[in-house]
Amino acid sequence: MEIKKIIEEIVANKQEAGGIKQVYYVACGGSYGAFYPAKTFLEKEAKEVKVGLYTSNEFVHNTPKAFGENSVLVVASHKGNTPETVKAAELGRTAGVPVIALTWVEDSPITEQADYVVKYTFGDGKDIAREKTMKALMTAVEVLNQTEGYEQYDKFLDGVGKIDRIVKNACKHVEKRALAFAKNHKDDSVIYTMASGAGYGAAYMQSICIFMEMQWINSSSIHSGEYFHGPFEITDAEIPFVIQVSEGSTRPLDERALKFLNRYTQRVEVLDAKDLGLSTIDSSVVDYFNHSLFNNVYPVYNQALAIERAHPLTTRRYMWKVEY
């Protein structure tokens, strides 16, 4: 079912009980990161609707008291079998909360617990407008538009129509830089990412899913607003950073951090959303598209890095191999 229709149905079903008052986004790791733009969207744009973003096991063990008849639960699991996320969905089902499950595998444990299943695109050549992050964002946009109203709704949809081409051009644009980055960073034991705003989730994902998980490189995703309040003391000429300079309201935070980095370290890789073509999206909604851009440009770097380091992105020591 189309997301617009799903939300229409939920809104109709909840009319008597007072409508949608809380939306909870619950997932783990990369899926958690993919929910970040949806969370920041409602946090920024909604006057009434509450939003929560939780890693699944935190939600399961520490369920908010508001979770109930006015709630919607959105979960995501790539293969539909993340045990903690399946458990969270089950919690929703038991509580009578409508569960929307975003997944790549339609017939999976999580779809059994879901009222609505949304399949997203994935893999080479995927349509960016229909991948996990954008589907999650659309649940947030539809909830807002169908409850409080969202003035920029049409502009947002216009952005959705543009993002695929922007991303694909950007990926080509960074190909050479990515090769240079890979050569330059092949022996690093630590690489930091930095970001702000709705795009921060992409930096988080790059840190935990790529550098730490797939390359065994130490990492942390630093908020560019927080950088000056502790983390910047780690900076020296040799410590490498990848910084997302976003387009939209928090760009000044990223630019300030970049200015500092350019002064005190030699090793900064800049992903600039302006340079990468994001500015063709209307400024009133552009914030929410940073994630999709950065998150899809990183893989160009990651492929190159994996080859240069002779460490395939699929190598694991624990996942799929030991019990935990």
Next chain:
Amino acid sequence: MEIKKIIEEIVANKQEAGGIKQVYYVACGGSYGAFYPAKTFLEKEAKEVKVGLYTSNEFVHNTPKAFGENSVLVVASHKGNTPETVKAAELGRTAGVPVIALTWVEDSPITEQADYVVKYTFGDGKDIAREKTMKALMTAVEVLNQTEGYEQYDKFLDGVGKIDRIVKNACKHVEKRALAFAKNHKDDSVIYTMASGAGYGAAYMQSICIFMEMQWINSSSIHSGEYFHGPFEITDAEIPFVIQVSEGSTRPLDERALKFLNRYTQRVEVLDAKDLGLSTIDSSVVDYFNHSLFNNVYPVYNQALAIERAHPLTTRRYMWKVEY
């Protein structure tokens, strides 16, 4: 003015406009971390009241649309002069939103922008029940109790009455371990922290304010629920972790991560809230006291580490030295 009275006054003033509907906690670095328990408290316990936690410059540049007549803004700045936080307070003042400023220096730029100034305890021998984290938590507890009601209010206050002694005993308890930790970790270039629940802010602070800022050691604070979804692949026999095993609802998450660490690495420092005496606080409220415990036990380790590494905690390369 006492926090209870401050909230009473705000509630009375907002009665006509519909009461308090949003509480925003806004600060940078260590003060941001200190707000974490207050944020998780309202996120978990409140049915109606919305809560937001922002690093100051993100709030200033990306102000939520709900910020207005039904909002309360709580800011914190240790010396009252953090420019981004002063700016956030100014934003509140301009918007007619009551601003509560938590600070150690009563006569400072931030107090000029505040409607209410709350001074907290700080330094050797301070009363833990009256320090920044607890004052922030009390704003959350009072807002909830005075709007929706908070069933565990008395039990919470009972916990407040116990925390100072618990922390002081715990600090003595870890003295020897802290010396051993310092010797064992003096040459490390990376140390991870791990935590879950309302105590996560303490792990964040230890990572960014101590390891990174004051010791120039690479670090990241990993959520123990997220650990298995990426970060755990970084684990090997030599990578050091400090894990907070919390008391309360998310303890199973920490225990699971600890079990894994004990199997695959030799170098785990365990801060166990049970072992450190937190369990005398009622189980219905104990979650919110983990932060104060861990955050005040870390300094015992940090003093020892600084001496062993001959790197005083006051050493900086940039802060107070260059413009940024």
